[in-house]
Amino acid sequence: MPKRIAIIDYAKCAPEKCAPSDGICLAVRACTHGIMQQVDGPYDPPMVFPPNMCQGCGDCSQACPQNAIIIV
Ligand code: SF4
Ligand code: SF4
Secondary structure, rough: OOOOOOOEEEOOHHHHHHHHOOOHHHHHHOOOOOOOOOOOOOOOEEEOOOOOOOOOOOHHHHHHOOOOOEEE
């Protein structure tokens, strides 16, 4: 079975909406594997890195209030 991975829809992602006080992406907080990261800091959209380490667990997707993350 192919590996599942999180994909971010950057058209929907808006850190200033879901985390107006500190800019920390809720999906970053939810990813206990440390794969969802804001490499450019708060208020910047996250990325899945390194992508091959993503577990496809969906915790990030469930935590994102903008439905900006899908698991494929
Ligand atoms: S991925 Fe979701 S929770 Fe994270 S900054 Fe974007 S919209 Fe907010
Ligand atoms: S699917 Fe799981 S491991 Fe992958 S980025 Fe989301 S929370 Fe992290």
